[in-house]
Amino acid sequence: MADKFEPNIVGFLCNWCSYAAADLAGSNKLEVPATLTTIRVMCSSRVDPVMLLSAYLRGADGVLVAGCHPGDCHYQTGNYLARRRFALMHKILETFGLDSNRFRLSWISASEGKRFSEVTNEFAEHITKLGPNPLRKMPFIE
Amino acid sequence: MHNARGTTHEAYCVEREALSMKQFQVPRPPDDALRDMLASLMDKGKVGGVFALAQTGENSYSYALITDKKLLDHIVPTLPLMPANAGKMVSRLTMLEPVKTPIAVIMRPCELRALFELVKLEQARLDNLLFISYTCGGVLEMKTAKDGLQLKLEEYWKQVKTGGVSEDMRDSCRVCENFVPTGADITLTLVGNDNGKQTTVQVNSEKGEEFLAGLSYELTEAGPELEALDSMRKKRAEQKPDVFGQFAAEELGMAGLTALFGRCIGCHACGRACPVCYCSSCHFEAAENEFDPSTLETELTNRGALRLPTGTLYYQIGRLFHVSISCVGCGMCSDVCPVDIPVASLFAKLAGSVQGMFGYVSGRDAEEKIPTSTFEMEELEEIGA
Numbered sequence A: 001m002a003d004k005f006e007p008n009i010v011g012f013l014c015n016w017c018s019y020a021a022a023d024l025a026g027s028n029k030l031e032v033p034a035t036l037t038t039i040r041v042m043c044s045s046r047v048d049p050v051m052l053l054s055a056y057l058r059g060a061d062g063v064l065v066a067g068c069h070p071g072d073c074h075y076q077t078g079n080y081l082a083r084r085r086f087a088l089m090h091k092i093l094e095t096f097g098l099d100s101n102r103f104r105l106s107w108i109s110a111s112e113g114k115r116f117s118e119v120t121n122e123f124a125e126h127i128t129k130l131g132p133n134p135l136r137k138m139p140f141i142e
Numbered sequence B: 001m002h003n004a005r006g007t008t009h010e011a012y013c014v015e016r017e018a019l020s021m022k023q024f025q026v027p028r029p030p031d032d033a034l035r036d037m038l039a040s041l042m043d044k045g046k047v048g049g050v051f052a053l054a055q056t057g058e059n060s061y062s063y064a065l066i067t068d069k070k071l072l073d074h075i076v077p078t079l080p081l082m083p084a085n086a087g088k089m090v091s092r093l094t095m096l097e098p099v100k101t102p103i104a105v106i107m108r109p110c111e112l113r114a115l116f117e118l119v120k121l122e123q124a125r126l127d128n129l130l131f132i133s134y135t136c137g138g139v140l141e142m143k144t145a146k147d148g149l150q151l152k153l154e155e156y157w158k159q160v161k162t163g164g165v166s167e168d169m170r171d172s173c174r175v176c177e178n179f180v181p182t183g184a185d186i187t188l189t190l191v192g193n194d195n196g197k198q199t200t201v202q203v204n205s206e207k208g209e210e211f212l213a214g215l216s217y218e219l220t221e222a223g224p225e226l227e228a229l230d231s232m233r234k235k236r237a238e239q240k241p242d243v244f245g246q247f248a249a250e251e252l253g254m255a256g257l258t259a260l261f262g263r264c265i266g267c268h269a270c271g272r273a274c275p276v277c278y279c280s281s282c283h284f285e286a287a288e289n290e291f292d293p294s295t296l297e298t299e300l301t302n303r304g305a306l307r308l309p310t311g312t313l314y315y316q317i318g319r320l321f322h323v324s325i326s327c328v329g330c331g332m333c334s335d336v337c338p339v340d341i342p343v344a345s346l347f348a349k350l351a352g353s354v355q356g357m358f359g360y361v362s363g364r365d366a367e368e369k370i371p372t373s374t375f376e377m378e379e380l381e382e383i384g385a
């Protein structure tokens, strides 16, 4: 491939924190990967891991879930539950020898525009090193 | 732990105290002993009905709820067939409201565990149920009901008596190590027992004792069951390489998974039969999962070929995400699969690693929370790459 690989990243962002942080990063003109597709969710616990699976199977190079810091969930305990589900998903992918390292869960508060920029850029870099998700072009899967 | 006569039951305690308290023998085979016992409970008005496996015609077996005492001779509670996971059936009966008159429920250990999971998921209630279970020698594939059941039974009961493993059993039973019921009020110790002649009954709870009060029985000491249980546990452990060797989970990767489910026809029978796959409208059957024309175009441009119907691995891996934490290894999913995919072996394997993360054994205890519905404040930090 002649073109530079720019990873497609799907980010599920909690409305109350990380989504606002993304906004803040934008208004502060902080850099965010251009190929980040954001999906706003009402809480990190709204994310059923099958949503992440769907993104992965359809060829997303990286999948990010970002929610409020532990203790700060708008619904009190959503992020703690999300964390367990995410760990469970990780374990299953790992057990199958699938690319569990294309998935990340991070905590980014509404005031952390800078952190949002750092986390997404760092994740994009990490995924760039991994290269494109081979599933994207695989025939007969899904 | 001491029984009524003060005899120690050390080894039984090792069986997670499942088998404890009083024990007595009835000089009749288990199904007959149960029919007698239940008829007498119905006579005395202690139970209003019986839920058990029943024979309803030639080659016809299903679970049944029986309230007419005259129909009790249809029950075949220890016949090694599992047409459905009884936990799921009881969930259907109790989901809307608890049963009002006491019912005696006879089910296998994994069915009881499935029911306990369903209680935690608010899909079932235990009120007014008297649980009778037994140390379980496993079940045969359901299709045996049509062909050669009688022939296979002889060998089956021989293995149960000596703590062996019968080749005809479902794969999930061949490797099941949770065959001693937990949470039953009354347990028949079938394993290690000469089930053609006699039945050994253990009373595991005060509730069980209350129900049996007034029946005349002589307490006995523990018999040869313990050795047989040990032997069965060992023999089943030995089956693992064979059963799990059908696939090497760790090496599957996407290519391996695609191959493993290469025959899948997408009927979703595995999920329908699974006790802990309980949603009444399943995400994987929702219209939103159909590819719309633009998705179809993108996918085809990327891949050059699509498997139809779509969504096979999405369903299988997704279902693992949803149920592996509660999977009880009952084997229903494999048994109903029309194309013989070892679904249950895969799920049981994954259930082991997922439940192990949280030191959890699904259905072991009805009071214990499912790990995905609770949390610790300090754990698991940020996860991933």
Ligand code: SF4
Pocket (backbone or CB within 6 Å): B108, B109, B110, B111, B136, B137, B138, B139, B172, B173, B174, B176, B177, B178, B179, B329, B330, B331
């Ligand atoms: S999975 Fe275990 S408890 Fe269930 S029927 Fe088989 S042997 Fe019995």
Ligand code: SF4
Pocket (backbone or CB within 6 Å): B172, B270, B273, B274, B275, B276, B277, B323, B326, B327, B328, B329, B330, B331, B332, B333, B334, B343, B344, B347, B348
């Ligand atoms: S996944 Fe299969 S083995 Fe596990 S509980 Fe469901 S039907 Fe039973």
Ligand code: SF4
Pocket (backbone or CB within 6 Å): B263, B264, B265, B266, B267, B268, B269, B270, B271, B333, B336, B337, B338, B339, B340, B341, B343
């Ligand atoms: S029962 Fe078998 S064929 Fe049907 S969906 Fe499950 S794995 Fe596929």
Ligand code: FES
Pocket (backbone or CB within 6 Å): A014, A015, A016, A017, A042, A043, A044, A045, A067, A068, A072, A073, A074, A075, A076, A078, A079
């Ligand atoms: S509201 Fe942000 S993680 Fe729950």
